[in-house]
Amino acid sequence: MAALFKARKALALCVNGIRRLSQLAELPETHQILRQTCRDYADRELSPIAGRLDKEHSYPGKQILDLGAMGVMAIEVPEDLGGEISRGCASTGVVVSVNNSLYIGPILKFGTEEQKNEWITPFSTGEKVGCFALSEPGNGSDAGAASTLAHQEGDEWVLNGTKAWITNSWDASATVVFATTDKKLKHKGISAFLIPMPHPGLSLGKKEDKLGIRASSTANIILEDCRIPLSNMLGPRGAGFKIAMQTLDSGRIGIASQALGIAQASLDCAADYAHKRCAFGSPIGKLQGIQFKLADMAVAIESARLLTWKAASLRDSQKPFTKEAAMAKLAASEAATFCSHQAIQILGGMGYVTDMPAERHYRDARITEIYEGTSEIQRLVIAGQVLKEYQQ
C-alpha cells in the first residue's frame, strides 16, 4: 500500500517535472519576438561594428540610444536579450546589462517613488546610463569590507573613498555607491547611495586598458568630500550589503546571458568555418577531432542556456533563485571561455588574427568569469545553498 502511494507520488512529480521542463524548453511568445528583434539588431547593427568598437575602445553611444528606443535599456531582467545583444557585441551587451540589472535593478526594488522618477525614468531611453560601484582597490570578493565611508553632516551625507573597476563609469550620468555608515556593524553597517555624475567631489580615474569588452569604459570612481542630500540614500540605513547581494543575484542572470551570447557567437564562427575550410581533401567539419570540439561546445552552451532560463523563470515567478543564478553565471562564463578557446583552435591561424572575430570573443569571454562575482565566489554561493538544503 505504502509502495503504491510512493509510486503515485513519484509519477505525479515526474509529470509535473515534465510539464515544467517543456515550458522551459521554449520561451514564451513575447520573449521570442523580443529575442528576434534583438537578434536582428545585433546581426545588422552590432556585429558589423564590433571589431572597430573594440579596436578604438569607443563607446557605442548611437547603438545604446537605438536599444533605448527598443525598450531594451530598462527591462527587468534581460535574460535572453543580453545574450542576443552580446552575440553581436559583448561590450554593448555589458553596457545594457549593467544599466538594467545593476543600476536600475536596485532602485526599482529599494527606491522610493521620487527616487524612481528621478533616477530611473531618464535612464530608460539609452540617453543616460548608470553604474554600480561596489568593488574597491582593497576588496572585490570581500564586499563586506567596504572602506569607503559615509558620515552625516547636517542635511548631507559626505562620502570619502575609492571605488574600482566600475563599468560604464566614463559614460554614466549616475551611480549607485556602497559605503560604510557604521563601521562597528561590519557588513550590516554598509548603506547604498545615489550620486549623479558629474558631481562635485566625484572624480574618475583613468580608463582601464582592458583585454576585452573594450568599448565599455572601466575606471575608478574617487570620492573626496562628496556631498549629497540625505534623500539620496537608497533603501534603509545599513541595508547596503543586502541590497548589493540581491542586486548581484539578478545581475548574474544578465551576465550569464552575456556569456552565453559570446559562447554562441564563438560556436557560430567555428561551425561556419568547419564547413568552409578544407584540409586533407575535405571540409574540416568531417574530421572527428573537430566534431568532438563542436559537440562539447554545443552541450556547454545548451546546458548553460537552460540554467539561465531556469534562473530567470524562477525570478519571474518571485521564487528563490540565488542558487540557480549562481549556477547559471558559473556555467555560462565557463562555457564562454571554453567555447571561445575551442573556436580559436578550430580556426587555427585565422583564429589568432583580427580578421576573424574569434580572437575578440576569446578576449571578451575572459571577464565573464571574474566580474559580478568570480567563479570561485559563485561556487561558494552554490555550496552554501546546497548545504542549507541538506541541513537537519
Added chain:
Amino acid sequence: MTGRVLVGVKRVIDYAVKIRVKPDQSGVVTDGVKHSMNPFCEIAVEEAVKMKEKKLIKEVVAVSCGPQQAQETIRTALAMGADRGIHVEVTGKDYENLGPLQVAKIFAALAKKEEAQLVILGKQAIDDDCNQTGQMTAALLDWPQGTFASEVTMEGDKLKVVREIDGGLETIKINIPAVLTADLRLNTPRYATLPNIMKAKKKKIANMKPADLSVDIVSRLEVLKVEEPPQREAGMKVETVEDLVAKLKEGGTI
C-alpha cells in the same frame, strides 16, 4: 469611409535556413525548421502602420491563413503596430494545398466583410515566389491594383503608386479602394520594440475558418514533384571564340 486596411502576413521558412527537399519529393522539410514572417509582408505591415501614423487610415488589420502557428506571425505584426488580427485557420492537407487563388478568395471575402479601403500584401512569398495573390485579389474584388510598389502617396481620394518594373519606374494613379503589393524598396520595416510587444499582448486576434467566409479552398492544382535544383557542375575552358561557339551549339544552348 472606414479607413481600414487589411494587411496579409504569411508565415514562411526563414530566409537564412538551408532548404531541404523531403525524401518522398512531395515538398520541403518544415518540421522543426525556423519560420518567420515573409520579408515582403513585413514591408507591407510597415507601410500600413506608417499610413496610420500619418493619419491617412484609421485601422490596420493583420490577416494570416494557416495553422495555429500563423498566430505567431500575426502577433509580430501586432508588435509592429497593427491594431488587431484575423487568423483564418487552414490545417493539414488543406494547408499544404493552399495557394494564391484560395488565399485571394479569402482576402476578397474579408475585404468585403471588413469594408476595407485598402488591401496591402507583399509582392510575393519567398517560399513559392508566386507573385499572384495580390493581382488575383484585386481581380476578384474588381478593384484597381498597384503592384511592385516602391512608393505610395495619397493624393486627395486617389493613390499615386510608383511601381518597379523591368524598364525602370512607372507611376500610376488609382482609385480607392485598391490592392497594393509591396516591393523591396517601399520602406525599411521597424523592429518590434519591447513596449509594442507588451501592447500587442492585449490586442485581439479573431479566429475563423474559410467556410465562415463561404470560401471553397479546394485546390485546382496538384503538386507532382519537388526536387532540388541540379548540382552545379564544373565549367570548362576553351581556347578560342570559335571553340566556344562550337561547344555551345553542341550542348544545344544555341
